[in-house]
Amino acid sequence: MFQSISQCLNSSTSTLFHARQAHALFLKFDFFSNTQLTTSLLTLYSHYLPFPQLSIILSSLPQPTIFSFSSIVHAFARSHHFHHVLGAFSHMGSRGLVPDSYLLPSAIKACAILKALKPGRQVHGFAAVSGFGSDSILVSSLVHMYLKCNRIEDARKLFDSMSERDVIGWSAMIAGYSRLGLVDKAKELFSEMRNEGVEPNLVSWNGMIAGFGNAGSYIEAVMLFREMISEGFLPDGSTVSCVLPGIGNLEDVLLGEQVHGYAIKQGLELDNFVLSALLDMYGRCGCASEMSRVFNGIDQTEIGSLNAFLTGLSRNGLVDTALEVFKKFKAREMELNVVTWTSIIASCSQNGKDMEALELFRDMQADGVEPNAVTIPSLIPACGNISALMHGKEIHCFSLRKGIFDDVYVGSALIDMYSNCGRIQLARRCFDLMPSRNLVSWNAVMSGYAMHGKAKETFEMFHMMLQTDHKPDSITFTSVLSACSQNGLTEEGWNYFNSMSKEYDVKPQMEHYACIVTLLSRVGKLEEAYSVVKEMPFEPDACVWGALLSSCRVHHNLSLAEIAAEKLFVLEPDNPGNYVLLSNIYASKGMWDEENRIRDMMKNKGLRKNPGCSWIEIGRRVHTLLSGDKSHPQMKEILEKSDKLSIEIKKSGYLPMTKSVLQDVEEQDKEQILCGHSEKLAVVLGLINTNPGQPLQVIKNLRICDDCHAVIKVISRIEDREIFVRDTNRFHHFKDGVCSCGDFW
The missing domain is CATH 1.25.40.10 (Tetratricopeptide repeat domain)
Incomplete structure (x- = not known):
């Protein structure tokens, strides 16, 4: 029996079913007194069960030991279930078990990763009263925890109390100051480290460069990079990928090319992080051709490089190229992530391809990729640009369902x-x-x-x-x-x-x-x-x-x-x-x-006048109408309705403002030209396809002319409609024959 339980628990193919079989035998033959078997059972369970279920099993043990909990804590830590790590520590306390110096660092690491300051302080307090306050490994863990929680002063107090401070601890503190943009403090600590005889390593330099870059101190990051080289340190892939964003933000393409050349000489151009950073740098510097050359030279494109390239193309207004690249990699069935989709949606939204942005959002959801709090603010402007109110409301509802409405940018x-x-x-x-x-x-x-x-x-x-x-x-x-x-x-x-x-x-x-x-x-x-x-x-x-x-x-x-x-x-x-x-x-x-x-x-010069263009959303579809264009499938109905309206409008005393037609043609022709203005066509299309009394919303790419303004005022009265028209100057809200602009626009 003992041997069969051991096989269930120690086999590399053991599953949750085996764990439950072994557990049944434990209950039947009362093997809980065997610490080794109990620990193995709990370790196996921890691979399959969340802590709340595991907690029930722990509660059923007559006498759990610290070793029982150790196996669970280490299993959760290996699986990156850090919430469960803290749950296990809490359960230990309720069973009267005291964690030792081997377990405490796991709890501190969990607090650091979760940025859980309050539990971190509690663990710190426990360590101090339990006599572990002088343990160098534990204190070092606490320093890192406070740094992760952005409690730089607390970390510094602990760091200063350490009797032995190695280069890892110094580097962590320096990186912490750098990340917060405290340039002088970071440099001061860097000098202090050297004065104490501790020489910086690549981690120290990289931490400072990355920290200064993340804090927006780009000049300091670049100067530090130069200082590092002058002192004989050879930058590695991390250094290069950390300094390139700062170079890009400074738009120092000459230095960027020098760093690129160094990366090639050192064989770092195959590093995915370096490639992404190079693409980002060239994109920020406006060097689209060089950016494309780097991307096209990649043997096996990785998702980070693709995302950086798409962002760079968008930043340089090359939205058509970005769409081509996106579609090519999607056709190859490359696993595109939320960053990829967000990049291309933002690119379309920012470069006048609003309909494409909305279509991409639908495709993104169809592909099972979950939009996030960055995707939504990137997409919403597209709805506003073409006045797609229904689409905008749907995205608003989506943000509420997903719990991201509270995000300030959403x-x-x-x-x-x-x-x-x-x-x-x-x-x-x-x-x-x-x-x-x-x-x-x-x-x-x-x-x-x-x-x-x-x-x-x-x-x-x-x-x-x-x-x-x-x-x-x-x-x-x-x-x-x-x-x-x-x-x-x-x-x-x-x-x-x-x-x-x-x-x-x-x-x-x-x-x-x-x-x-x-x-x-x-x-x-x-x-x-x-x-x-x-x-x-x-x-x-x-x-x-x-x-x-x-x-x-x-x-x-x-x-x-x-x-x-x-x-x-x-x-x-x-x-x-x-x-x-x-x-x-x-x-x-x-x-x-x-x-x-x-x-x-x-x-x-080969220039052509931009034609008057208007958009109107009807149902879930946005219609585009051009001045003088008769290609819309409902144009016959539009013209018939326009003729009827024209009779009604003239009865009300309106006369066409032919002075708005700045062409040397007959007066009759001028009236005909006025009838074909895109905003009028859009309003009439809306009247045909919506219920009486329903508001209409039109966008115009040019300033609304005097005649259209006067006509739409009359239409709003005789049709009893609210009509919103947005031109290049402002919003016009027509109601009961009056416009919100007071005829001043």
Whole structure:
């Protein structure tokens, strides 16, 4: 019997079934007094059962020993079940057993990995009162535990109390200071280590370099790398992979190429971590061709390298290439992880491929890959960009089901999405429900209010934020100044602009000057706006000149328009929008020769006017309509409904604003052109395909024209609909024949 139990417990093929068979024999023949067999039984059980079930078996033992628990603790530690390690220690205490110096380090290691500071302190206290406080291995474990829990001062006190401090302990302390960005403290300890006769090793150098890099101290990380080499230490793969991210963030491609050359000479280019770091570095430095060369030279692509390459392509705007690479490796049935999917989704979302981002999210779930708190904020902007409210709500529900709504970046992304979809009330509700908020959250809700032209609410949120001790940044003031410009609040705009540097130590940047120029221009103070442009402390960019040119079109100021346009032709020679704006100003004044001259310039440069394009979500599908395009499958119905609406609209006293058509054609043709504007087509498509009274949401890629604005106001009244239209300037909320912009946009 004894032999058969031993075979059940010691066989390399033993399973949970064998453990239960042996356990039955234990109960039948009372073998619990045999410490060796009991320990073997518990060890076998620990491979298959979670601690709560194992705890029941432990409770059934008449006299468990410390050896019984040792086997369980070590088995759980080997399996990385550190929660169960702490559970076993707690159970030991309840059975009156005292852990020894061999078991305590396992508990301390579990606390370190779990970053469980409170249990860690309890173990420390127990070790001190039990006389183990001077055990060098145990004290070293405690130092590492406090470092993992970011309790650097507690770790330092213990470290200073140690009679013998080896290079491992010194390296851990130095890395701890480095990781927290405490550069001076790390360097001070590094010198102290050498003064005590302990020479640094590669671990010491790597710990400092990695720590400085993770803390954003990139210059210090690179300088330390150079110092390391000058002292005769040869960097290994860890060193190279630690310093390259800092080089990438500094965009020092020359040094990056030198490190790359060193890696090749030392045979480190085969190291997966080095390869990923090289791809990341070249991507951050904008060297897409070099990055591709590194990636294409890899014999067997590993998931980390693929992820780094996809991120680098996205960072350099090469989204089509990123999609091709992604699809190629997916077709090869490479096991793509959540980072891979998140990278490609973010790439599409950030580069105008919003529909593709939503499709990829569905494919990701179909492949059984669980999205995380990084995936969701990457995807949500795509819903806002194309005003896909239903998709956005579904993703909101998904985040609630998965318990990641409380993540501050998920919440902030949802605020932004609802704002972009015209539902500012829902955006505010998300904000109010957030358990914690950071500056990103406050900026998101202020930006939403500003986009909807709600200046009062924007200012209220700004002052509420100040009361929570959050300090405004440049993005905050962009939202506040934008709210001023949307409502023509020149005095308030100047007050906020002047307070930036005086009260909040935020230096005005290009976008803030652009807001002021837009604000002054929109209220007709074009000469004052031009004075601001001339007096700027730096050379105005295309954003500033573009704001002036756009307002010159609204206020028909030809002389300033020509000045702004000439600047833009130099800054953005391939942007067709600038040529179109100037030609439209010439056309509005009947200067057809000049208008034709600009059109010829565009033709010679191979530029084409961006067609007016609008999007509308109906059900779960987003429809795209182009101005003048008749390819939509429901175009016949759209035109029939448009004709009926046109009769009703004219009965209400509306006359087509043919001055909005800046073409040298007959008046009748101008009316026909106005009917084909994409936002009108989108609104009519929505009326056809939705229930009476249901709100409509349209996005326009250009500024909404005067005629479309007037027509949609009338439609909202005669059809009794709320209609939301987002153009490049702001949100228009049409209801009962009135627009939220007050006809100022």
